[in-house]
Amino acid sequence: xxxxxxxxxxxxxxxxxxxxLFFGFNTLPLIKGFIYSFTNFRGYGSYDWVGWRNYVDxxxxxxxxxxxxxxxxxxxxxxxLINVVSLIMALALNAKIKFKSxxxxxxxxxxxxxxxxxxxxxxxxxxxxxPAITHAASMLADRNWAWVAIVIVCAWQSVAMSTLIYISxxxxxxxxxxxxxxxxxxxxxxxxRHITFPLIMPFVTINTVLCMKNSxxxxxxxxxxxxxxxxxxxxxxxxxxxxxxxNGGQFGFQSxxxxxxxxxxxxxxxxQLKFLNKRExxx
Amino acid sequence: xxxxxxxxxxxxxxxxxxxxGLFTVLFPLYMTVIIAFKQPSEMTNDIIGLLSxxxxxxxxxxxxxxxxxxxWRSLFNSFLITAVTMVISIIIHSLMGYAVARNMNTSKFYxxxxxxxxxxxxxxxxxxxxxxxxxxxxxxxxxxxxxxVLYVVFYMPMNVLLYAGYLKNIPIALxxxxxxxxxxxxxxxxxxxxxxxxxxxATVAVLTALGTWNDVMTPLVIMSGSGVNTLPLAQLNxxxxxxxxxxxxFASYLLALLPMLIFYLVAQKQIINGVxxxxxx
Amino acid sequence: xxxLALALIIILCMSSMAWSASRPVVIELVxxxxxxxxxxxALAEKFNATHDNIKLKASSPNEPIxxxxxxxxxxxxxxxxxxxxxxxxxxxxxxxxxxxVSKYPGLQKIKxxxxxxxxxxxxxxxxxxxxVPYMANAAGVLYNKDMFDEHGWxxxxxxxxxxxxxxxxxxxGILPFYFGYKDTWTTLAPWNALAVDLAPADVCQQxxxxxxxxxxEYKEIADKILAILPYGxxxxxxxxxxxxxxxxxxxQSAMYTIGNxxxxxxxxxxxxxxxxxxxxxxxxxxxxxxxxxxxxxxFCVMANSPHKEEAYVVLDFLLDPENIQMYVDxxxxxxxxxxxxxxxxxxxxxxxxxxxxxxxxxxxxxxxTEMSVSAMIQTYLIEKDAAGFLARFDRDWARYxxxxxxxxxKYNASH
Numbered sequence: 001x002x003x004x005x006x007x008x009x010x011x012x013x014x015x016x017x018x019x020x021l022f023f024g025f026n027t028l029p030l031i032k033g034f035i036y037s038f039t040n041f042r043g044y045g046s047y048d049w050v051g052w053r054n055y056v057d058x059x060x061x062x063x064x065x066x067x068x069x070x071x072x073x074x075x076x077x078x079x080x081l082i083n084v085v086s087l088i089m090a091l092a093l094n095a096k097i098k099f100k101s102x103x104x105x106x107x108x109x110x111x112x113x114x115x116x117x118x119x120x121x122x123x124x125x126x127x128x129x130x131p132a133i134t135h136a137a138s139m140l141a142d143r144n145w146a147w148v149a150i151v152i153v154c155a156w157q158s159v160a161m162s163t164l165i166y167i168s169x170x171x172x173x174x175x176x177x178x179x180x181x182x183x184x185x186x187x188x189x190x191x192x193r194h195i196t197f198p199l200i201m202p203f204v205t206i207n208t209v210l211c212m213k214n215s216x217x218x219x220x221x222x223x224x225x226x227x228x229x230x231x232x233x234x235x236x237x238x239x240x241x242x243x244x245x246x247n248g249g250q251f252g253f254q255s256x257x258x259x260x261x262x263x264x265x266x267x268x269x270x271x272q273l274k275f276l277n278k279r280e281x282x283x
Numbered sequence: 284x285x286x287x288x289x290x291x292x293x294x295x296x297x298x299x300x301x302x303x304g305l306f307t308v309l310f311p312l313y314m315t316v317i318i319a320f321k322q323p324s325e326m327t328n329d330i331i332g333l334l335s336x337x338x339x340x341x342x343x344x345x346x347x348x349x350x351x352x353x354x355w356r357s358l359f360n361s362f363l364i365t366a367v368t369m370v371i372s373i374i375i376h377s378l379m380g381y382a383v384a385r386n387m388n389t390s391k392f393y394x395x396x397x398x399x400x401x402x403x404x405x406x407x408x409x410x411x412x413x414x415x416x417x418x419x420x421x422x423x424x425x426x427x428x429x430x431x432v433l434y435v436v437f438y439m440p441m442n443v444l445l446y447a448g449y450l451k452n453i454p455i456a457l458x459x460x461x462x463x464x465x466x467x468x469x470x471x472x473x474x475x476x477x478x479x480x481x482x483x484x485a486t487v488a489v490l491t492a493l494g495t496w497n498d499v500m501t502p503l504v505i506m507s508g509s510g511v512n513t514l515p516l517a518q519l520n521x522x523x524x525x526x527x528x529x530x531x532x533f534a535s536y537l538l539a540l541l542p543m544l545i546f547y548l549v550a551q552k553q554i555i556n557g558v559x560x561x562x563x564x
Numbered sequence: 565x566x567x568l569a570l571a572l573i574i575i576l577c578m579s580s581m582a583w584s585a586s587r588p589v590v591i592e593l594v595x596x597x598x599x600x601x602x603x604x605x606a607l608a609e610k611f612n613a614t615h616d617n618i619k620l621k622a623s624s625p626n627e628p629i630x631x632x633x634x635x636x637x638x639x640x641x642x643x644x645x646x647x648x649x650x651x652x653x654x655x656x657x658x659x660x661x662x663x664x665v666s667k668y669p670g671l672q673k674i675k676x677x678x679x680x681x682x683x684x685x686x687x688x689x690x691x692x693x694x695x696v697p698y699m700a701n702a703a704g705v706l707y708n709k710d711m712f713d714e715h716g717w718x719x720x721x722x723x724x725x726x727x728x729x730x731x732x733x734x735x736x737g738i739l740p741f742y743f744g745y746k747d748t749w750t751t752l753a754p755w756n757a758l759a760v761d762l763a764p765a766d767v768c769q770q771x772x773x774x775x776x777x778x779x780x781e782y783k784e785i786a787d788k789i790l791a792i793l794p795y796g797x798x799x800x801x802x803x804x805x806x807x808x809x810x811x812x813x814x815x816q817s818a819m820y821t822i823g824n825x826x827x828x829x830x831x832x833x834x835x836x837x838x839x840x841x842x843x844x845x846x847x848x849x850x851x852x853x854x855x856x857x858x859x860x861x862x863f864c865v866m867a868n869s870p871h872k873e874e875a876y877v878v879l880d881f882l883l884d885p886e887n888i889q890m891y892v893d894x895x896x897x898x899x900x901x902x903x904x905x906x907x908x909x910x911x912x913x914x915x916x917x918x919x920x921x922x923x924x925x926x927x928x929x930x931x932x933t934e935m936s937v938s939a940m941i942q943t944y945l946i947e948k949d950a951a952g953f954l955a956r957f958d959r960d961w962a963r964y965x966x967x968x969x970x971x972x973x974k975y976n977a978s979h
Contacts (some may be wrong), residue, residue, distance in 0.1 A: 003462055010468040011393075014384040018375055018439075019396055025436040026403050029414035040967055043413070045638035045659025048967075056961065062956075063936075071514065089304075097298045105551050111306060112547050112554070113845055114497035114515045117536045121311050124529065129801055130312065132330050141746065141802030154308070161558065168559045217407055220499050223519070229748060230801040231943035232936070241409040245506065246637070246935025247630040247654055251413055258410035264403045413637070420638030507631045510623070520626045 030262075037256035042249040054256035064257060067235045068264075073148055074236070075215035077235045082211050083204065090166030091166075111160035119224025122153045126225070143233035146226055150217075150234060153221050156267045158214065162207045169203030170196070209272050216265060237261050319344055319534040326529065344534035352517040352535050358542065361514040364427060364502075365495045368434040372491045373443055373484050374436065375420060380446025381472060387447070397447060403440040408500060416504050430505050434495050435545070442487050445561060449483040450476075482560065489557030514539045586620040589874045592848065594635075595646025596628035597861055599828045611881050617694040618874045620881075629933075636661060643869040644878060649678075649697065649859030650929040654685045656864070657694045663865040664692030668876055670883045671696060681859055681925050687968050688975040694864060696879060699891065699899035701860035702841070702914045703823030703926070704757050708832070709838040711818050719842045719913060721850040723788070730795040740795035742817035743806025745945065748822040748938035752928045754792065754821040754844065755941055758785045760854045760924040761846025768930040771961065772969050773976075778961060779954040786950045788846065792821070793945055802948065813837055818873045825860060827896040828908055842913040855917035858925040860897060881963075935964040 033065060035052055041047035058064050093104055110118070126140045126149050139145040173196060181195045197204075219238040228235040228243065235243075237257070245254030285471065318326075349353070369404040379400070386393035419429040439519040499515045512520060518539055547554060595604060601624040608622040625631045629652055632645060647653055656662055665671060665951070666756050671679070671693060678697035683689070711717075717734055720726040733740040744750050764782045770776045797803065797817070799913040806829070812820040813833035820826070826840060863882065865875045881887060888899050889906065898918060907915070916921060933936045940960070944953035962969075 007462075007468045011386060013380045013394060014378045015393070018379045019400070021432075022400055022403065022436055022439055024435060025415065025418075026406060026411065026439075029418060030406060032414035032418070033410045042655065042659065044639075044661060045632060045655075056444055061963075092297050092301055094292045094294070095297045097301060098293045098295075099298070103301050103305075104555070106305060107310060108555060109312075109544070111548065112493060112543050112559075113540055114499070114543070116499045116515050117496075117518055117539050118311070118459070120518065120532070120536055121315050123312060124318070124533075125311060127807075129333050131799075131802070132333055138802035141799050156311075164555065164559050169429075198309065216411070223499070227747075229746060229939065229942060231946045232939045238407065238409045242500070242504075242936045245413050246416075246634055247627075248936075249633070249932070250934045251637070255410070255413060258413075261407055262405070262410045265407055267378040279939035290751050419924075420640055425638055425640065504634060506758060507625075507627075507634050 015198040033255045034259055036252050037259050039252040039255075041255075043246070043251035045167060046254065049204060050252070052282050055260075056252045058251065058256055058260060061086050062230065063235065064240065067240045070234060071148060071153050071218065072234045074151055074154070075212055078151045078158070078215045079211040081151060083207055085155065086162035086207070087166050088160065089163040090170055093163065094167055094170045107163065108160045110157045113157070115157060115220035117223050118157060119153060119221045122149070122156075123225050138205070140226055141230055143231045146234050148228060150221050150225055153225065154215055154218060158211060162211065165203055165207055165210075166256070167201065169200035201217060204256055207274070211268065212272060213265070213269065218267070249259045257276050285337045288308070315533055315537050315540070316505075318530055318538045321530050322528055323528055344530050345538060348531050348535035348538060351531070352521050352538075353512065354535075354538055356518040357512040360427060360511060361542075364430055364434070364513060365492050368431050368438075368495050369488050369491050370436055371431070371435050372485055376442035376487065377446050377477065377480060377484070378472070379439070380443045380450060381476060382441065384447040384450035397443070399438050401444050404444075404448070405438075408437070411530055412500070412504055417553070419505055423504055427510065427511060430502050433501055433505065434491070434498075437501075438491050439496065441490070441561075445487060446480065446483055449480060453479055485553055486557040486560040489554050490561045493554075519542060588615075588617050589871050589877050589901060590619045590621055591644065591874050592642040592674065592793075593620060593622045593644040593646060593863075593878065594628065594632060595622065595861065596632070596648065597623055597646070597825070597895075598624050598626060598628070599825060600624060600670075600861070600891070600895055601728055603891055606610045606894075607887060607890070609881065610879065610887070615881075618877055620878055641866045642867060643871055643875050645864050645866065646698070646861050647695075647864065648929075649682045649685055649695070649862055649925070651685070651932055653682065653695060653862070653864070654687055656686075657690075658687050661867055662694040663867045663869065663872060664694060665865055666693040667695065669782060670876070670879055673883065673901050673903070675900055675902055676857055677921065677923075682831060682862060684925070687971055695859075695862040696864075696883070697859045698882065698888075699859075699861040699895070699897040700857050700900050701823045701825050702898060702911060702918065702923075703753050703856040704841055704844045705821055706812070706824075706826065706839055706910075707819045708815060708817075709840045711815065717818075720845055721853065722845050722848045723966070726845050726896070730792065734795060739797060739817040741792065741797070741819050741821060741851075742803075742808045742811040743793075743796040743800040743821065744803045744805050744811075745796075745942055746804040746807070747801060748936070748942045750805050750808065750822065750938075751941040751945065752926075752938050753778060753823060754789050755785065756926040756928055757821065757844035757856045758788050758846040759927040761844075761852065763787070763927065766858055767927065769972075771958075772965065772972055778957045779951075782948070782954055782957065785846075786954060789941070790937070790945060790948060790950070795838065801942065809833065823856075823860075824896050824898070824908075828894065837919045839910045839970050839973070840913050841911055843917055846883050853917075853922075855914055855923045856926060857898070857918070857923040858929055859900065862900075905972045908927060915942050932964045932968075935960055946952040 012072065038049055038051060039047045040050045040053075089107065093100065093107070097103065126139050130136075131138050139149040163191055177195060177199070178191070181191055217238055218243065219234045222234060222236050222239045226234045241254045241258050241261070244250040245258075286303070317335075317337055320340055326332070359371075363392075363417060372543060383393050383400075386400045387397055415433065416425075419425045422429070424432060443552070457475055457479075458468075458471050461475055462468075466474070497515060499519060502513045502516050502520065506516075521535065574632065593604075593608075604622040604624055611618075611620045632647075632652075635641065636656075636659075646657075646745075647656075647965045674697050675842075676851060678700060682695050682697060683693065715732075717729060717732060718725075720729050730740045759782070762784045764770065767778070769777065769779060769780045771781075793800070797811070803811070805826075808820060808822075809826055809829045810833050811817060813830045820830075824841065830839065831837060843853050845853050847853070863879055865872055865879075869875055883901060885901070885903055885905070888901060891897065892899055892905055892907065896910055898907065898911070899905050910916070928937060937957075940953065940956065944950070947953070
């Protein structure tokens, strides 16, 4: 009994301070952000309560609307692109190839590099090198293409990570499954479609959720590549909140934007998990 | 069986495709290196001029870039933040994971705590950013220390999830045996459980370190204007200063990438294993 | 016992005094002009060499306004800030962050026109003065003098002449402009330069009072900024300010629609370049042109700085004619202080306007930052839809200025 009490006390001594820390720097600012969203606070000086005005404005503000449209377009396209490319990469790297560990090592490099600096390097490539080769104008200057450039840079970095996850997924598929399938005459695409893919479905879930979450929060790449331009076509939600909230004196309004963004992320993550879990079960 | 192995052939077409694919990874890095070594006068707008080697491999640009960005100081700050965050994360996140994992099934409080902390994963930094800027300033921790505290909190959801998941596979019988011998829960943890979790510690260390080392936004908003730079922040802060000199800028970028590249060369296996563990768990 | 305590107190006081005397008061100055980083470092060094009890710490960070605002959010204030006479000043003043410096003697030496400009930036009139104008800038067109001399091109006095000049330059196989519109703020340079000729100076106030609309007042400006676009580099939205400065410095274009503040940057690429400037002619009236000039740099003492006296000593130093000349030589600026200063020959083309006082402030100094007018102009230049752009201007203006308009109306009702 005494030892039971001691155990319980120790666990409480561990968890309560940590929970307080978490509350203080995660939940408390969340609540404060929610409160600020009802003000016209600039971040400094005095402010007034404005009720739901910021929320009403959010839904009529074309710039906020555009930032959601851009962010989702980017997130969906990047997620699909990254998953397709990395699945192919994983299959290739898992095949019987020469220099296997060398390839795996090199292909992972983009993932360890800082997104900001990678963005600066690609910015130069898009502005000077690609136009010199293709004799076309820079993608970053074209509002119909700038987002594609950002997708490319995001993908360049994220493919490495997803590939790694798919490789470990492929390694969970036992050899004898393939042997049995090949005895049935299944080869190539058929083998992949009906045997491999269903078996690695959990890893598709992980990758989709991770990619989606990361690309919805895209910030560094925007800072480095376009700063939201041209013609405000690449303002991501995080970028807009940072730029107008901190720099533009819209502390209150962008707090409201952040609250909505938070709700959107939660809803999407939950839906994604539900949907993909269901698929997993069906398969 | 032996025969089979000898006959096993390498898939050469795939190997060749992979070699060609390396181009996509290495080309940007190649560009970074050659631009960093060139002089502004060597920068021309035709393809050959853009892609050719520099005339001489002089380290002038690097010396200048180091001076302008105060490289060693930024490197030290980045290193300090990353290392301290890593150590604190391993200690307190594993403790939290332990407390939660061992009580989740019996206690509502710990079950709630677990979901409370883990759900923090969904909170985007953007919503916390502005209140945190105010809060850290009011607490006078708008400095390196504050940034570390914030990182420890940001990575808590993921790390607690990882630790709690890992601990489910460590049988409770081990602790009970120690208890019978009269050891306290606290001692048992450090003597028996903590060492058993080394694979998870490595994962947590790698994931936390990669995240903090490359992060821009947190130090940007928390420490801006204090004159204290991290390595990525220094790149952002000095963008305009050498805006007209791409060579200097690229030398600086290369310097910023180098520590991580070297670390990766040394600890490649641990990093890859760590990242895979973290994602798959 | 008592004596001992007394002695102890005296010793403590003396040692603390000695301690404070040996430690100079640090005055932190954050100024927003990165072009002026080196000259501020030099001025700070000079100041510190001549003052023992005050130490000046000057910094010129990247993204300076964001940094300043972030610091204000953190309630971490420098002692003096060096900012431009624009909407940021209005906001800081309105938030009561700035100290009233009307009693500062140095203010007497500042030309009244510039004090009027910054007074005009306050949302509602206040009795005090909240900044010391230091340098003015002048925006219009910078041109490559050697190139102009070689081809015998004349400085245009009217919009038609200006267009003709662009055609002539183009016919000679030379690019008339390099714009560098990737950095959106550069679109504001030609915009403002045209606006001083084509729109009333108080258009923003008039709109706030509901007397006119931007769609009406800005139509011609919108048309003309679009009209010069074809004379620029191909794909102007790919290149930024730095690229444009570099290209102009290397002779890749004959003209650059920017202000004198770009000269140091251009000279850093090509130190021997022969640059001159002219006022951008917006209208066809040869005598109706106005120079676009505003307060480029002003110093504001923060309201809660504990060292205001020391801050004034720093200002005295910066306003010393010798140091002003040092700054002017380095930055090719126009000082706001009265007195004889040697101005750069690169502003010769604008000199007659400066001397005659035919100047008007930048229109964008009245635009709120978060409205991102520069990005709107960039969007317009890409989409080329003038009606849509102007309609959006009016719509966004009403929304982003809602609180200001309310404040102004409240003020007008009570005065």
